[in-house]
Amino acid sequence: MLSVKDAETIIFNHVQPLNQEHDLEVVDLLTAFHRILATPVISSLDFPHWDNSAMDGFAVRYEDVQNSTSENPTILEVVEEIPAGYQPQNTIKPGQAARIFTGAIIPKGADTVVMQEKTNLEKNWVSIFSAPQPQEFVRHQGDFYQAGKELLPAGIPLNAAEIAILAAAQLAEISVFRRLRVAIFSSGDELVTPEQTLKPGQIVDSNQYALAALVRDLGAEVLTLGIIKDNPSALTETINYAINNSDIVISSGGVSVGDYDYIDNILASLGAEIHFRAVQMRPGKPLTFATFPNSLYFGLPGNPVSALVTFWRFVKPTIKKLSGINRGWESKFIKVKSHCELKSNGKMETYIWGNLKLNNGIYEFKQTSGNLNSGNLINLSQTNALAILPVGKTLISPGEETLVLRIG
Ligand SMILES: Nc1nc2c(c(=O)[nH]1)N[C@H]1C(S)=C(S)[C@@H](COP(=O)(O)OP(=O)(O)OC[C@H]3O[C@@H](n4cnc5c(N)ncnc54)[C@H](O)[C@@H]3O)O[C@H]1N2
Numbered sequence: 250m251l252s253v254k255d256a257e258t259i260i261f262n263h264v265q266p267l268n269q270e271h272d273l274e275v276v277d278l279l280t281a282f283h284r285i286l287a288t289p290v291i292s293s294l295d296f297p298h299w300d301n302s303a304m305d306g307f308a309v310r311y312e313d314v315q316n317s318t319s320e321n322p323t324i325l326e327v328v329e330e331i332p333a334g335y336q337p338q339n340t341i342k343p344g345q346a347a348r349i350f351t352g353a354i355i356p357k358g359a360d361t362v363v364m365q366e367k368t369n370l371e372k373n374w375v376s377i378f379s380a381p382q383p384q385e386f387v388r389h390q391g392d393f394y395q396a397g398k399e400l401l402p403a404g405i406p407l408n409a410a411e412i413a414i415l416a417a418a419q420l421a422e423i424s425v426f427r428r429l430r431v432a433i434f435s436s437g438d439e440l441v442t443p444e445q446t447l448k449p450g451q452i453v454d455s456n457q458y459a460l461a462a463l464v465r466d467l468g469a470e471v472l473t474l475g476i477i478k479d480n481p482s483a484l485t486e487t488i489n490y491a492i493n494n495s496d497i498v499i500s501s502g503g504v505s506v507g508d509y510d511y512i513d514n515i516l517a518s519l520g521a522e523i524h525f526r527a528v529q530m531r532p533g534k535p536l537t538f539a540t541f542p543n544s545l546y547f548g549l550p551g552n553p554v555s556a557l558v559t560f561w562r563f564v565k566p567t568i569k570k571l572s573g574i575n576r577g578w579e580s581k582f583i584k585v586k587s588h589c590e591l592k593s594n595g596k597m598e599t600y601i602w603g604n605l606k607l608n609n610g611i612y613e614f615k616q617t618s619g620n621l622n623s624g625n626l627i628n629l630s631q632t633n634a635l636a637i638l639p640v641g642k643t644l645i646s647p648g649e650e651t652l653v654l655r656i657g
Pocket residue numbers: 435436437439440452453454455456457501502503504505506507510532533534535549550551552553555623624
């Protein structure tokens with residue numbers, strides 16, 4: 250059976266990220282949060298824009314004050330006051346200083362700032378009680394960034410820091426990648442909506458809501474197509490619509506070997522390239538991945554935990570890569586200590602849901618309580634990680650290290 254690693258490689262090789270020319274949208278600074286920058290940003294401004302003071306104090310000539318001590322202070326004439334936001338009017342000559350405030354432009358002639366705690370001002374004469382370092386408390390023009398260089402690269406998510414940088418560079422209109430469109434539907438005659446009365450044998454379609462939440466959390470637009478009966482023509486119609494109206498289609502259910510598991514045959518009849526139909530993992534073995542010319546198709550297994558585990562393991566990084574993020578879209582696994590015994594039959598790569606908890610500053614993984622069954626949605630609540638036992642590993646003992654994938 251196909252290993253998880255090989256399945257992942259096949260999927261990621263088929264992900265063609267959004268295009269820098271065709272998939273753009275312009276947004277403003279207040280709507281840019283969590284969008285993906287589509288083109289590199291270059292500013293025509295230096296940062297800082299001019300030499301400015303890092304302290305409230307006095308702008309001086311270093312030469313004048315280099316020998317100052319509390320016993321033998323240097324006394325300078327204050328010829329100007331420069332609040333932040335004002336242009337200095339004078340050049341500081343030997344024996345002179347300017348009163349200056351944090352962020353204000355350093356006047357010509359001055360090269361150093363003495364913080365006001367080291368001074369005493371009387372009328373327009375300031376006494377300097379200690380020698381500063383040359384150029385102390387001066388933030389020089391271009392120290393942080395020089396105009397014309399790349400300020401932000403394409404393909405990064407815009408978080409608070411990047412939005413602040415764009416604002417500071419006066420870039421109020423930002424080219425970001427359009428949001429991905431992800432179609433989701435559930436398949437099964439037994440499924441009803443949360444509003445419908447349950448008849449014997451029926452079960453509520455919970456997958457659609459969980460998957461919609463996860464997709465939305467990744468910044469994509471969700472197109473929910475509802476519950477589709479185990480009926481080949483209804484499924485064909487829905488899948489045909491979905492592949493023509495979205496970048497990614499996610500279905501759950503109907504991908505195993507049962508008589509009513511139609512998804513794979515329908516994908517084939519619609520001309521999909523089916524890359525695999527099963528992966529050596531538990532939960533999540535009956536996972537179908539297929540491609541159409543303009544969309545990717547994930548046929549997730551119907552069991553609620555299987556649907557979510559396969560989403561976290563494969564669909565989440567796919568959405569990130571496709572949406573234009575060019576670094577760090579891959580799943581990140583971390584090594585932590587296991588707090589308890591973790592067991593597997595050793596035949597499948599096994600995903601165990603539970604919690605990462607801090608114990609004296611060190612993360613430990615604890616398996617959730619209750620039955621680890623892929624149909625048991627209940628004990629997934631408030632879990633935040635999946636421990637992974639590779640094929641061949643049947644036991645991880647308490648205190649032993651395990652790899653985990655964060656899910657929350
Ligand atoms: N003979 C075999 N039978 C099964 C195998 C196998 O290898 N050989 N694999 C099992 C595994 S593992 C899984 S996982 C399931 C996957 O089945 P399907 O993807 O075909 O899903 P369904 O048969 O439609 O449903 C399975 C299960 O999940 C419930 N379900 C389905 N959709 C939803 C939904 N939207 N929300 C909540 N629950 C849902 C459904 O009622 C079933 O209980 O196949 C095993 N069988």
